[in-house]
Amino acid sequence: NMAKKKKNAIQYHDKALSEKALQRRQLVMDLRQAISDEVLSLVYQPKYDLSTLTACGVEVLVRWHHPVKGYIAPDVFIPLAEEIGLTAAISKLVVDKAAAELGSAGLLDGSLAHVAVNVSADEFNNADEMYALTQFIKSKKALAPFVRIEITETATLTDMHKSVEIISNLQASGITFSIDDFGTGYTSLAMLKDLTVDEIKIDRSFVSGVEQDERSRTIVSAIVAMAQSFDIHIVAEGVENAAQLKILQDMGCQQAQGYYLGRPMALHDLVKHLNQDATEFSAAH
Ligand code: C2E
Ligand code: MG
Ligand code: MG
Ligand code: MG
DSSP, X not given: OHHHHHHHHHHHHHHHHXXXXXXXXXXXXXXXXXXXXXXXXXXXXXXXXXXXXXXXXXXXXXXXXXXXXXXXXXXXXXXXXHHTTOHHHHHHHHHHHHHHHHHHTTXXXXXXXXXXXXXXXXHHTOHHHHHHHHHHHHHSTTTGGGEEEEEEGGGGSSOHHHHHHHHHHHHHTTOEEEEEEETSSSOHHHHHHHOOOSEEEEOHHHHTTTTTOHHHHHHHHHHHHHHHHHTOEEEEOOOOSHHHHHHHHHHTOOEEOBTTTBOOBOHHHHHHHHHSOHHHHHHHO
């Protein structure tokens, strides 16, 4: 009797598992289709210069609106794309669409100092794919001079020598390089010893505490000071209120991004947003 019960439990468990596996397989197929149909879309989040409170760049973020399941976050589908080897295809799509959209809006005229594109760990660690991406970016003549590649800190973990080479190849092509979510990996400081990065972005988890928490404030101001002495651009991620903004400005943090300054938005909203006068912006906040 016990044995029978156990067998039923196992069968039940297997069934639940296989349903989950089926759903996942379906999602992977849908993602593959979405990429080949080029239906992934883009939003743009402005990056602000904190001394002038004007937009100095944008970060491109990919979006997937599933026909049945609705919005699926990149934190969900990028890992899927990594598993099936489609992140290079996503990067290509992102660069292609960003070049077309920003170009058509007249935003590649130098008013934005850079256009940041996120590249996932598996692609960054593949020298051939990075070479191909670099060539593709270079083929977008109007966009290329502004491209900045963002890599999360963990991506550079696997092989420091290779990372150094990949980054210097990018920089030789005029593409700048940024460490995203800085402070969340285990190698933050070691990395700065060996890599010549152009920018680091302080992770939102530190920024979100600066107005209440002395320790977050200490960490953020230490990162800002360190970046300054290395002559690396510094961006605070995830600024959500005026108090945080003020503290970051007082610390001498150069740039910031966050919902308070501008949400990720579709191209036509970005154009409107950028047309807002800087004084109007600071008055409204
Ligand atoms: P990330 O590059 O660190 O991007 C910042 C994320 O924080 C974005 O989420 C953005 O919408 C969100 N964010 C910005 N400001 C605020 C704020 O003030 N408060 C809060 N709570 N969140 C804020 P999103 O768009 O869901 O992207 C999540 C991650 O997915 C990105 O993190 C990036 O690692 C990855 N990702 C997004 N687009 C792409 C892409 O085109 N390619 C690749 N490989 N990865 C991408
Ligand atoms: Mg990013
Ligand atoms: Mg980030
Ligand atoms: Mg992130």
